[in-house]
Amino acid sequence: MSSKEAIKLISMILFHHTDLDGYKGICRDGKIKESLSDGADAAFGQGVYLTSLGPEWSANEVIINNWGDAQVGISQYVSKVQFIIQVSVQEQNVIKAPDGRDIYIHKGEIPKRAIMRVYRRDDMGNACSFQSRSSS
Numbered sequence: 791m792s793s794k795e796a797i798k799l800i801s802m803i804l805f806h807h808t809d810l811d812g813y814k815g816i817c818r819d820g821k822i823k824e825s826l827s828d829g830a831d832a833a834f835g836q837g838v839y840l841t842s843l844g845p846e847w848s849a850n851e852v853i854i855n856n857w858g859d860a861q862v863g864i865s866q867y868v869s870k871v872q873f874i875i876q877v878s879v880q881e882q883n884v885i886k887a888p889d890g891r892d893i894y895i896h897k898g899e900i901p902k903r904a905i906m907r908v909y910r911r912d913d914m915g916n917a918c919s920f921q922s923r924s925s926s
Contacts, residue, residue: 800881803906804840804894805874807852813873813908822875822900834887837895845874845909845917855891874909874917 806822816822827836843852853867879896887893910920 801878802881802884802894803876803878804842804884804896805844805876806838806840806900807856807871808873808875809869810872813875816875816902816905820902822877822905824896824899834893834895837885837897838900840877840879840884840894840896841892842894843892844876845919849911849915856893858891868915872911873920874911875905876907876909877904878906879904 808816822838824837825839839856841852841855843855849868849871850864852871853864856871857867877900879900883898884894884896887895907919908921909917911917
C-alpha cells in the first residue's frame with residue numbers, strides 16, 4: 791500500500807451519556823445503537839451522539855451541553871446522564887455538530903469492543919468508575 795493509499799487512522803476518546811435502560815440495551819445488544827433522525831434525541835440527524843465531556847463534568851454541565859439551554863427543565867434530563875460510556879472511535883467516522891456545543895455524531899453503531907470504561911453517577915451526581923474493558 792502506498793502512502794497515498796494509506797488512511798491515517800486517528801482515534802478519539804469521547805463519551806456517550808445514557809440512562810439505565812440505554813445502558814442495559816448496550817449490554818444486551820453488544821453495541822451503542824444510533825439515534826434515528828426522526829427521534830427527539832437526534833437534533834443533528836442519525837448517529838451515535840458523543841461529547842468530550844467526561845465523568846469529571848457535572849451532570850448539569852453535560853445536560854446543558856447535550857440538550858442546549860435546558861436550565862428550565864434540567865431535572866427531566868438527569869437520568870439521561872446516569873451512565874457515562876467512554877469510547878475510542880476513529881476520527882473519520884465522527885463529525886462535530888455545527889452549533890458550537892461539544893457534540894459529535896458518530897455515523898454507524900459503535901461496537902462493544904470500542905467501549906473503554908463505564909462510569910455511573912451516584913445520588914450526589916458524582917461519577918464513579920463502574921466497569922472497565924477488562925471486566926466486560
